[in-house]
Amino acid sequence: MTIHTEKARMPADYMPESVPGPLAQALIARDNEVIAPLGRVYPLVIDHAQGCEVWDVDGNRFLDMNAGIAVLAAGHCHPRLIKVAHDQLQRFTHMAGTDFYNEPMVRAAEKLVSLMPGGKGWQVFFTNSGTEAVEASIKLARYVTGRQNIIAFYGAFHGRSYGSLSLTASKPRQRRGFFPLLPGVSHTFYPNCYRCPINRQFPSCEIACLDVIENVLFKTTTPPEEVAAIIIEPIQGEGGYVVPPPDALSRLRAICDRYGILLIVDEVQSGVGRTGKMWAFEHEGIVPDIVALAKGLGGGLPLGAMIARTELARRWQPGSHGNTYGGNGLTCAVAYELLCMVEEELMANAADVGTYLLTQLQALQQRFPQIGTVRGRGLMIGVEFVNAQGEPDGPLADTVMVESFRKGLLVLTCGASTIRFCPPLILTKAQADEAVARFALAIEACVA
Known part of the structure; x- marks a missing residue:
């Protein structure tokens, strides 16, 4: 695949007519x-x-x-994705991946696993969207740990279905009128050095916002032994495209490891090559336990995925979670091709x-x-x-x-x-x- 380098076809002096027409x-x-x-x-x-x-x-x-x-x-x-979609449409579009098998679903999952840290030791659960991928992540974390509480961050956006909405803390209007939400969810400060929410208390920061988890949450409202997972966007999306300082994610990884808490990384907006690496968490050199993924994965078709370490995913009993359209033949065929393109050059x-x-x-x-x-x-x-x-x-x-x-x-x-x-x-x-x-x-x- 070659990315064309000619100038944009839109002339420099072009302006739209009166809009909307x-x-x-x-x-x-x-x-x-x-x-x-x-x-x-x-x-x-x-x-x-x-x-x-x-x-x-x-x-x-x-x-x-x-x-x-x-x-x-x-x-x-993109013509390459159109061809794959056209070819798959002539074979089959759907056969309920929760109940039956199909090769595009397996091939897309194999490709995703190959792109994860180590290239093996992961399993995939396909969803239709990012919010569904987050819901699956929450359910798996609670299921395998036997714990109920989840910690998320102010400014986060994880979706609008009830579980993911309970984690979302981006804008009040997204929650207004929908209470009560999922119990057991706590929020803390996202590491945003441009607008540090606690710099008056900590003039010498050293990512002090993350210390709130152990020094405040764990000592007041959220016992660490009852926390199933901490979920974070490696770059906050709807919260303002906030890039955390170096070592922030590794500090968070260390907190999770200290207390047996799972680390969920929400790569819905930042994943699939968008940050210049396949996954944004790779910039920080950490390995999460669960990854929620969507948006770029489907190349324009509705597709998401939860990717979890194999030892976690295999603890789900069949029927513990499922959906109708996950693993759809058409979306998975396009996703495989898209992932190849991203890996090759994008x-x-x-x-x-x-x-x-x-x-x-x-x-x-x-x-x-x-x-x-x-x-x-x-x-x-x-x-x-x-x-x-x-x-x-x-x-x-x-x-x-x-x-x-x-x-x-x-x-x-x-x-x-x-x-x-x-x-x-x-x-x-x-x-x-x-x-x-x-x-x-x-x-x-x-x-x-």
Whole structure:
């Protein structure tokens, strides 16, 4: 596979016509009649897409820095994945992997195991989404430890089904109206050095936020011998694309080992090559007990997975957990091919172009004091907007996001005031330049 290096097809002076156009407006009106409220952030109505570009129903073109929220690792409509999907559609699409066997399911699981630390000693449970992968992780942790409590982090997003929602602590609206949630869940501070929540108590940090687990939680509300697992995102996604300091995950691994607690790593948004390595936890040199995975895994098709150490997974009795669509022939065939592509070249491209994009976005800080910091790994980059006092400026971030759309660039916010860049892993440096140029135009329009 070769990643094309020609300049983006979108001319530098291209701007969309007035958006949303008449056809988009008509479809939005139809949507409002039949689709439950979903919280769309700007009126993009997609018609077709290719690579890193999207066209709406009125013919406007956009450069895509969303990738379906970090899903389309190989970009839109990659011919290699289309061929695999077409071939599999002519064989079979579904035969209930919980009850029967199929080769695409086995081959995708074999590939996943080969990409885990050691290349063996892991087993896979396929799901349909990230929230299901987290649910499976919670259930397995409780089942094998005989313990009930789970520790998660403020700012975390693990999904919206009831178990994963109980771990999610990203935005109040995600929980409002749904209490009571899963009992036995505690939250603590995520290691965020840019906005350390306890630096007044600990001027010399040394990742003191993680000390709260042993010095506060374990001594007050959460006995360690009753904690089944600690779950963490190696880079917080919806919490603001927060990269923890070096050694944070190894410190957490040590805490888990001290008390016989399982470490669950949520790689739903950060995994499958997005950070320049197959798994984001590899940057920290740790080995988790359970990994929750989705988004990029399916290449655009709905697929997730829980990957657990074999000695844990085998303790599940048949029927302890299951689903109907997990191990679907079509999604697993595409996932295998996608994983091969990521291993062959895409994660290396994410590392290379991601470093380039990070540098270009950091240069914007010199032009715009409203940018407080730019952080990330690979093609998982966050740009945090601040006010004159250095506090998060959510309204500005929202305004820049919408203005970027009007300038032909698709981005989304996360956290309190961060705009995320999570484009397809096929992004070229020319397209990165185009994205930064359009982003700068959007910021200029919003702060002028």
